[in-house]
Amino acid sequence: MSQLHLVIYLDCNATTRPRPEVVEALLPYLGERFGNASSVHRRGQAAKAALETARESVGRSLGAEHAREVVFTSGGTEGDYLALRGALRARPERRHVIVSAIEHEAVLNTARALATEGCEVDLAPVDAHGVVRLDALERLLRPDTCIVSVMWANNETGVVQPLERIGALAHAVGAIFHSDAVQALGKLPLRVAALPLDLLSVSAHKIEGPQGVGALWIRTAAPWLAPLQGGGQERGRRPGTHHLAGIVGFARACDLATAELAEKTARWTELRDRLERGLLRSLPGVTVHGALAERVANTSFVSFSGVDGEAVLMLLDEYGVCVSTGSACTAGDDAPSHVLLAAGVPEALARASVRYSIGRETTAEQIDETIERTAEIVEHLRALAPPGLEVLTP
Ligand SMILES: Cc1ncc(COP(=O)(O)O)c(C=O)c1O
Structure with a gap:
């Protein structure tokens, strides 16, 4: 051994570790069920059907109103990156960004890059327990705040953030609210439709799914424009041939984690x-x-x-x-x-x-x-x- x-x-x-049920679900898509979900022929259509079934599963686990709000990505990092940059593309007149001081590097380093590209970036402080200080956040918000990004649960401490109140504050100035829920999926019930959220990123490999796959949830009415250009996959929101096996495994992991x-x-x-x-x-x-x-x-x-x-x-x-x-x-x-x-x-x-x-x-x-x-x-x-x-x- x-x-x-x-x-x-x-x-x-x-x-x-990807659980056996996940591996069992995804393996056929690395073999006899291979296919490009954008192809018109029967193999492509079978791949497309598997993709859309997976989208339904992930959407249900997030508590999304519509499955089509789920955009498959290569993981949490890409979801965070797309969320921030997509919000700024949709609202170019707003150049102020707020992220919490305890974000994962995926958000922090994207925000740092934005700061070198003409955005003003503020870090929302936390209290001694690691919870975002709502009073301080409220003072940072401005009429030109484009996006506020605060994670649902912290990856180091596990501390859960008051998303409902943060989202309400962000929306009061017309800002877009994004949450990195990579460490919340499978650990907390997610009800995105019922919360004042616009964008949310998740990742499969934290919930016994495969590495290199995740999703960005984009509320139907949210102002957001795809930062990546390429093919028309994911309704033009995220180009590139799907990682179908990974997505099928992710969906199975979501179903099990939620149940x-x-x-x-x-x-x-x-x-x-x-x-x-x-x-x-x-x-x-x-x-x-x-x-x-x-x-x-x-x-x-x-x-x-x-x-x-x-x-x-x-x-x-x-x-x-x-x-x-x-x-x-x-x-x-x-x-x-x-x-x-x-x-x-x-x-x-x-x-x-x-x-x-x-x-x-x-x-x-x-x-x-x-x-x-x-x-x-x-x-x-x-x-x-x-x-x-x-x-x-x-
Ligand atoms: C809170 C948080 N956000 C983002 C990520 C990045 O996710 P991925 O590894 O899927 O890119 C992680 C992974 O460590 C994380 O814990």
């Missing part, structure tokens, strides 16, 4: 609480970030004061426990989490953080083993720390 079968995988916010949401949330809450209680009991100087805010049930971002989170990650990996120190997209760069810094967490504590993200296959035994290994490692690292380095007790 390969070493990879022995791991305790607690990095489900980075990616998840199992309540049961999974209950189980994940228990496991997450077990992990946090265990860590807090085993060690001094443990901080659970966002613990007092509403969070998705699978995510726990924890700091162990006096140690380097990266060192904990590497040593846990030696024991076969896979975690991260924050966003997988910034892993390897040396900067502390921008999400924690935005919430006012001191840099040293931000550098001492480890993210555990639970999945469908996580068991209580794995959590207990993880608590034990983490405690051992943190104690070991603290014992090696130079004298004078304090273990802060929160």
Whole structure:
């Protein structure tokens, strides 16, 4: 058996293993059911039928009013990029953009690029719990604000944002409201039609679907113009031949994730609480970030004061426990989490953080083993720390 079968995988916010039902659903489209959904012949029409069935599934999971509002993309990054740039193309007279300070790099770096292209960009601050400050956001909004982008659930802390109130504020000045829901799909009930939302991006690989596929939901009446030009696929909103197998797998993952949401949330809450209680009991100087805010049930971002989170990650990996120190997209760069810094967490504590993200296959035994290994490692690292380095007790 390969070493990879022995791991305790607690990095489900980075990616998840495609579940067998998903692989089974998509495989025929890499073989005998291949086809281009734009072709007129029967093979093309069969592909088109599969594509539209998948669109219905994804639309249902998002709570969209119409399936046609779903535009398939290559994932969350592309959805975020298209959302921001498409809003600016539709409303060129508005050049002000607001994104929250805790967004994923997909939004933050798109906003940074827009700032070099003549847009004014403001970052909406968050409070100590990692929740966007509505008073501050309201002060930032202007008559020329084109788009406000605030994620539904944060990928590092799991903290859920008050979208209904943010959307109402954005709409009060006529701005378009986008949410990156990559970490919310499959973890929270999404009811896009009922919320003051215009655009929403999601990704398949966070919900046991394949990598490299996702969707941008565009409300029918939303002002938005495609930033990418090419063929007429997706009603001209996203050109390029469809990744049909990926889309079929995504749809199956959506159906399953939505059907199992309540049961999974209950189980994940228990496991997450077990992990946090265990860590807090085993060690001094443990901080659970966002613990007092509403969070998705699978995510726990924890700091162990006096140690380097990266060192904990590497040593846990030696024991076969896979975690991260924050966003997988910034892993390897040396900067502390921008999400924690935005919430006012001191840099040293931000550098001492480890993210555990639970999945469908996580068991209580794995959590207990993880608590034990983490405690051992943190104690070991603290014992090696130079004298004078304090273990802060929160
Ligand atoms: C909140 C958030 N947005 C966007 C992305 C990017 O999604 P994708 O990997 O599908 O491009 C991620 C993935 O890490 C994410 O967590």
